[in-house]
Amino acid sequence: MARKALHGALALGLRQAIVQGLNFVGTIFLARLLSPSEFGVYAVIAFILSFLIAFGDAGLGASLVRQVEEPSRDDYRSIFTVQQMMVVAVVGVFWLAARQVAQAYHLPAEGAWVFRLVALSLLFTSFQVIPWIHLERHLEFDKLAVVEMGMALVYNGSVVALAWKGLGVMSFALGLVARSLTGAILANLVRPWRIGWTWQWERVRQHLRFGIPYQGISVISLLKDSMTPVFIGLLLGTAQVGYLNWASMVAAYPVLALMALQRVYVPAFSRMQTHPESLGRFVERVLGATNGLVAPLAVLSFVLIEPLTRTLFGDKWLVALPLYNLLWLANVFVPTATPLLALLNALGHSRTAFAFAAVWMLATWILGVPLIVLFGTIGFAVANLGVQFTNLLLYRAAQAKLPFRILPSVAPVWALAGPSACSRQRGLTA
Secondary structure (H helix, E strand, C coil): CHHHHHHHHHHHHHHHHHHHHHHHHHHHHHHHHCCHHHHHHHHHHHHHHHHHHHHCCCCHHHHHHHCCCCCCHHHHHHHHHHHHHHHHHHHHHHHHHHHHHHHHCCCCCCHHHHHHHHHHHHHHHHHHHHHHHHHHHCCCHHHHHHHHHHHHHHHHHHHHHHHHCCCCCHHHHHHHHHHHHHHHHHHHHHCCCCCCCCCCHHHHHHHHHHHHHHHHHHHHHHHHHCHHHHHHHHHHCHHHHHHHHHHHHHHHHHHHHHHCCHHHHHHHHHHCCCCHHHHHHHHHHHHHHHHHHHHHHHHHHHHCHHHHHHHHHCHHHHHHHHHHHHHHHHHHCHHHHHHHHHHHHHCCCHHHHHHHHHHHHHHHHHHHHHHHHHHCHHHHHHHHHHHHCCHHHHHHHHHHHCCCCCHHHHHHHHHHHHHHHHHHHHHHHC
16 A cells, blocks of 8 residues: 555656646746736635635545545445535525625626636536546546646646736636636546436435535635635735735745645555554655655745746746745645644544644634734734644644654754755855
């Protein structure tokens, strides 16, 4: 199982390098083509799509992924039926509310169609859920990588081309529709299944016992992240959202390679949960690998951020560098926190994981609101840094459920990253 997980991790690592490479190139073009205000609207669109996806899933897919025995055809069809019902309801409600959302952000009348297209993309995305579950359960991440690379290529190509044509924020909505259609088609090609509907509430209810707390983590995280597109967007305007969104994206680039690995953590940890000693050693190796990947990239990007910003994105984004400096510090915590949160879910402690998500959300709003009102967007960055220190409690909670060591796996790679990155920076500037 560990070898299969490693194979999947390598496939996802390659996929992540290609996908994030495409995303990075796309971001460079968009940062040059669009104004900070238009870039801020993009952040609002991305948040709304994530919010709709969270309410259209209820954690049912994750419940099937972690189930020890192979789900039956009725399991898959029952989950698919319930998800379709939820997705159609969510899409319908948001379709009707699109005009009011556009008015809240002071967009022109046609801005309502931007949000309606975002809702439509959610409907297309729902048809890739079951093939996705099949592939994740069997750790076939090489096939998942093919699907996601296709989606990234279509999305970035279409968005940049449409922005080049002058479509502005509409380019994001059309790109999302093209992306979701591509994902639905490719997912069903690489893992075909016979679509069917059935209603067996008893099966669904069993999965909801795990799924609702699990999905609650995503909902709570979205409520935490809503501070930027909602509170800051309505209070300070979309231009400030644009600067903050840019700084957050660039600061998070070192950990983006780990995002794909989240799909490996839960199924791999779940399969090893009956062997705690082996699982503990595996977790230590995962923490060493994640921090070993992030640390040198994070330190190097930090020391080179000003010339990179001028060269790649343009001088108009230099004003956001103080935001970047504070948001960058999350790179120290995330490579350890993300696998350990997945570990709690894999071991069946989704309520504990949910509690931490709730703490992060409450702390972000309690610290963020007064700091933003007093200091603007820099107040959000300060609040975000304060919230990061609560990850220390997450580390202790995970160790209480499974014996493993953190510091010996994490400290050496960060100790080596600083001198290595600084010497590389001197070589690049020489």
